Structures are given as C-alpha cells and as structure tokens.
Amino acid sequence: MPEIFIDNKRYEYEKPGKVLQFMLDNGLDLPFFCYHPSLSIPANCRQCMVKAGMPVFDREKGTFETDENGDRVIRFFPKLMTACSLDLADGIVVHTHHTDDLVKQAQADNLEFILINHPLDCPICDQAGECPLQILTYKYGPEGSRFEHKKVHKPKAIQLGPRVILDAERCINCTRCVRFTDEISKSYQLSIISRGDKNYPMTANDQEFDDPYSLNTVDICPVGALTSADFRFRARVWEMNQTPSIDMSNGKGCSTWLWTRDNMVLRVTPRFNEEVNDHWMPDAGRLAYRKFNENRISRPHMRPDETEQVRTSWNNARLTLLEELEKVSPADILVIGSPHASVEDNYALRTCFSRLGVSKFLFVPHIESGSGDGFLITDDQAPNANGVRSLGFEETEGKALAKLIETKKPRLIAILDDDLIGRTDLTREHFSEAWTVVWGTNHNDTTQAADLVIPVTTAAEHAASYVNVDGRIQRTVPAKETMYTNRRLNLEMSMGRLDHYGTKFDNWVTDANRVDCIPAWEFLIRLEDDGAASGWESSRQIMEEIAKAFPAYREVSYDRMDEENGIQLKLEQDSEVKTA
Amino acid sequence: MAETYTFDAKDLAEIEKLTAKYPEKQAAVLPVLWYAQDKFGHSDPAVQKLVSETLGVPEAHIRGVVSFYTQFYDKPMGKNVLDVCTCLSCQVCGGYDMLHYIEEKLGIKAGETTPDGQFSLQSVECLGACGYAPMLQVTNDKFVNHLTREKVDKLIEDLKAGNKPEFESNPMPQHEKGS
Secondary structure, X not given: OOEEEEOOEEEEOOOOOEHHHHXXXXXXXXXXXXXXXXXXXXXXXXXXXXEEEEEOEEOOOOEEOEOOOOOEOEEEOOOOEEHHHOEOOOOEEEEOOOOOHHHHHHHHHHHHHHHHOOOOOHHHOOOOOOOHHHHHXXXXXXXXXXXXXXXXXXXXXXXXXXXXEEOHHHOXXXXXXXXXXXXXXXXXXXXXXXXXXXXXXXXXXXXXXXXXXXXXXXXXXXXXXXXXXXXXXXXXXXXXXXXXXXXXXXXXXXXXXXEEXXXXXXXXXXXXXXXXXXXXXXXXXXXXXXXXXXXXXXXXEEOOOOOOOEEOOHHHHHHHHHHHHHHOOHHHEEEEOOOOOOHHXXXXXXXXXHHOOOOXXXXXXXXXXXXXXXXXXXXXXXXXXXXXXXOOOEEOOHHHHHHHHHHHOOOEEEXXXXXXXXXXXXXXXXXXXXXXXXXXXXXXXXXXXXXXXXEEOOOOOXXXXXXXXXXXXXXXXXXXXXXXXXXXXXXXXXXXXXXHHOOOOOOOOOHHHOEOOEOHHHHHHOOOOOOOOOOXXXXXXXXXHHHHHOHHHOOOOHHHHHHHOOEEOOOHHHHHOOOO | OOOOOOOOHHHHHHHHHHHHOOOOHHHHHHHHHHHHHHHHOOOOHHXXXXXXXXXXXXHHHHHHHHHHOOOOOOOOOOOEEEXXXXXXXXXXXXXXXXXXXXXXXXXXXXOOEOOOOOEEEEEEOOOOOHHHOOOEEEOXXXXXXXXXXXXXXXXXXXXXXXXXXXXXXXXXXXXXXXX
C-alpha cells in the first residue's frame, strides 16, 4: 500500500487525496481557513503550509537513493507547500510545525498578515468561541501585534440579504461563501469585489443575498464576517448546549444540531451527514426553531361546553377521553395519524386504538407540489410521511378526508399532531358533530377547534425516530427539558456550562421555559385500563417492538441509528415517494 | 438608473466573435467588458447587468471583475480620465505631489469628476512604468511619463484643446548607446 511520512511517522493511504484532508482524517492538526472538504480548493489563505519532499529515485539501480545512515535521501520542494492542494504521493515526506521550525514560523507569520486588518472585535463578535481565526491564533499565531498603523476600514453591519449580515472588516477573503454559492447552492449571488486590502464578498449591485441556503455561508465563514440576522447577539456559543437532532421542516430530514440555552432552542445548524445533507441545510429549517419555543401548548386544554377552551389537569384530560371513548363504538371513531409526528407516536396511537377495536387508520401527507428543489428542499413538508405509511396508516387526501367525515359522520375524531384545518380542506364545521381530541405541540386552527387538546413534546423534547423521503430513519435526542424531564437525570441530554454549574434559583434559569407536555405515547399508554399493558417505558422500547413487528424495521435500533447516523429502510412504498 | 443600455445586432455579432475565442464564457468577460465600456463610456451597474445577461455569466462575478480593475469605470466618467500612479516607485519619485497638484489645479479630489465633465481623476496602483516614474495614464490609453508640474500644465491645456498626448518612447538607460 502506498505510504506517506508525516512528521517522521509512517501512514498508509488507500485512495488518492490531498495531504490536508488525509491529516484531518487521521486526527492530525494543521491550521487552515479556506479549505472545506465539500468545496473546491483555491489554496488562498496559505495557512496550511508544510514542508514536503519526495524520495530521490535512482532509475539505473531501480531503488531509492540512501544516505550514509541508510535513510532515503529526500528532495524537498524549494518552497513550502499548501497541504490542502498537495496530492498524496507514494513515499512523500511531510513536515509540519511539529518537526520543522520554518513551517512554524511561516504559520505564525501568515497569521500575522491575516490579522493585520482584522479588527479586534472578538468581545462583541458573534463568532467568538467558535471562530477558527480566534482558535488558530491562540494555537499557532504570534503573541502580540507589531502593527502600529491604522487598520483598513470597510463597511460594517451590511444587510446582505434577509438572513445574512456582513461585516466586511472581519473578512479574511477565504472565498468559502463565494464558492458555496457557486458550487453548492448554484445561486452565484456572491463575489469578492474590489482588490488588495479593500476587498470583501458582495452581491451584484442592488441584489439581495436571498439564496434559500444563504445561512450555510454563516456556518462556513471562518471569521465573524457573515453572521445570522436572526441569531445575531442572542447568545454566546459557550453558554449553549448542543444536541444532535434532525430537521423537522421538510421531508429530507437534514441532520442538525439544536443549540439551547435556558431551555430555549436558539438556533439550528447542520450536522454533517454524508448520506443526507453533507454539511448543509436549507434556511427554512433553521428558522423553524421558533416552533420549539413559541406558541406552545402547555397543560391539557378542554372545552367543557361550546365556549372557550380552558386548561385542565392531566388526570381530568385522561378521564374525559376515557369517558368519551366509552360512549362510542369503535366504528364511530376516526383515527388520523400524522406525518409530522414520530414513528413511535404513530405506532403508539395505532396500538392503543387497535386495542379499542379500531381497524382503520388514516393520515394526510403534507405535500406542497413545486416547493422542492431537488437538493435539500422537498415538496414534502413533513418529516415522517414514509414512517406513518410504513406503519400501515392509509394515505388519503384533504378533500377525501373532508368527504369521509361529511358522509360517515364519525362521533369521535382523534388526531395526532397535525394542523389539518390549517393546511387541508377541513374546516371547523367538520368537527362540529364529533367529539375531537388532538395531540398537539403548538396552538393552531386544529387544536383550537378541538374538544380536548393533549400537549405533546416536539422533536426538541423527545427521543423519537422519523423516516425521510428517501426512506432513511433517523432519530432525535431531547434538547429541551419539559416539566417532567431533567437534564441531570436523563443522561442522553446534554449539559452546558450553565446547566452544570447553575442551580434552579439562578437568574439565568427561567422555569416558564419548560413546557407542560409529555410525549404522545406516554399519554396513550395511560388510556390502557389494565395499566400500561404495552409495558413501554421509553420510546427506545417502542422502537424495539416496531423492529420486531415490521419487516421494514428489522434490525433498526436507537444504538444503530446513533452509530450510523440513520439507517436506510427498504420500504415497499419507495417508488411512490415523491422526492421532489 | 435612468438610462437603459442595449447591444444592437452588430454588437452582438462582435461579442459572438470575442466569446468564440475562449473555451468558456467566463473567460470572455474581460474583452466583452472592454467592448461595452468602449461603446457606453463606462461599466456602471446597468452595463454590468447587460454584459451579465448577454454572456450568461453571474452578475456578481461581473461586479467583482469591474471593481477589481481601475481601468473599468463603475460610474460615468469625464471625457479624459487621468490615472495617476501612486504605487511604490511613483510614490517615492513624487507621485503624490503630482496627484495633489492636479487635484488643486482641477479643483477636484481623486475619484471625482470636474463639473464640466472634462476631467476625472483617479489614484491608481502600478501601471508597470516604474522606469518613467512619476507617471499617469490618460483614459486607459497613452502614458505621460516623468511628470513635472510644467508637463501636467501642458497636458491639461492640450486635453482641453482636444489634443491627445502622443506616444512617448523612453529608452531605458541600459538600452541607450554606449552604456
């Protein structure tokens, strides 16, 4: 196998590639700014310089030349090479800052150049704490500044587009954002303008940076030049918890990080997943974090008579639902699953109502034709249409459902978290003759029309699985506490500094941020009169049961989903799935 | 932008000829911008948009190119554009003195145009004539070398009268006979 020597240590490589990427793959450190594994390689920051050379080959003898010690004679490139653009070659010798003083000096000097016009904004800069320039300067840079002159000033706080703000002074012209719009989102909206020390990225004249993927440039910006208009000045990164999750705003299910502080989700960023979204995600998915915080249903709501909904106790909600269920025969119950709810919750709904004798389960996919773009935005607006379908829920359309209710006149309608009135042809009148129970996360037209509303957890509060448009099952991890969960007790939840070192009585802890809700399955098992007949204690157990019951889910488990970043299911319905 | 710019059939044929020389459209940006600037006198945002649409190259890229070169004018300029070099060699030989002298004489700052539309003044980076420093270039054309105040006075008088400067041959010392 071809070999490479980095800092006098031998490594073997299989596939051709670049030295920098090889080093990163092997956990070696080398500073860099402009390189990004998913973008082209311009080698313009010059930060990843290494000393490199090839062994001298004696063609006549057919062997490598050796010196008196028997070591290979190395012919080094006359100047330092950028590791990001240097191809792996059999026998190549690379010296980094660990073994070569020239490289060390070059890295420090290069950083000094990059920092010459970079403002000392860190205390007020959003990037601080997750800033490659800041980190690498601590690690490799010069200790102080020798620059005594006035720095070049450029425009600050320009609203580049609806979601991105540019601070041109901080820009180090790595061109990652430009390459992103040219190579990934293909909107070609950015370019570096002007030249020399005056240049910075900009859109065309009078154009907005309204790319539907614009916020990815904020992620890949190695400095605080591009910041998110929404997240700007909201929180320091070191105060937040980071929890792996998936995007709920469309059918692609991009892998994400949820960033929380004081039980509020403050931002969503993409998490690398080779199989789904690479390093990217659409802007819409990031702004969907509001759904986790705002307009949440807290405590069960019910409508005692034809008046307004009132809050009620969990016990009363449970007893009321049991009472209503006793009044009707199974044939008069209409159960509607949800592509917005998880596999586990839909399964629990099905199991629970099957026990009562209900045999037909419906769901309405949430498709908006034409909204997809073939990349990470799909026509499907729900994260779990394939999941519901695979559990045996029958697919129907809004119009067909309306007609069904009009003709069959069910006496009890049970809807899992889905705003059917808001998004389909159903109206409040459809619920007028039936008693309606809705499991909901946020107040919407459907919950307002219901007779009983059970508040349930969002993807940010429970561990549950979702199957995306391509049939890949992925799961979430709780990021926000509810009234009934606790970070310290649920070992799956992440703990930030404020959680570790704070107490309940600190002024940065707001009890009101914890919503009074439980996962839908937890409420559903309470309806079993013989007391938790299903025996579920966690959504993990439900998934184990699903894995046994449904061939498509064979060998699916939380551990495997965590290990492999989701599992591709072999769904029969795959051919029907619209992938936009 | 009040004015709209268009290429007529003849222009488009010329541009077709220019683009045919290159394997990619993007490579033709510079010659096409030159063509457009020759026709319209400048490359302001409206012209950039026209070039972008004609070539099918992103507008942001065209803006990047125009703003990179001082030779492309991103706003309408005077009849004569004086590009005074203030890069290193000219600077040490008095480039800024010349620039400030012209600023005083014309009553405008670098980057501005005289109210009568006769002159625009720019301070530019190296034009590659360090041997004849200090120097300036007139409207992306002839160089005026070894500037002195008298030479500047004469140049401005000539330009006002409509006379463009002639090409001036400046043999380098090492090329002169006997050296």
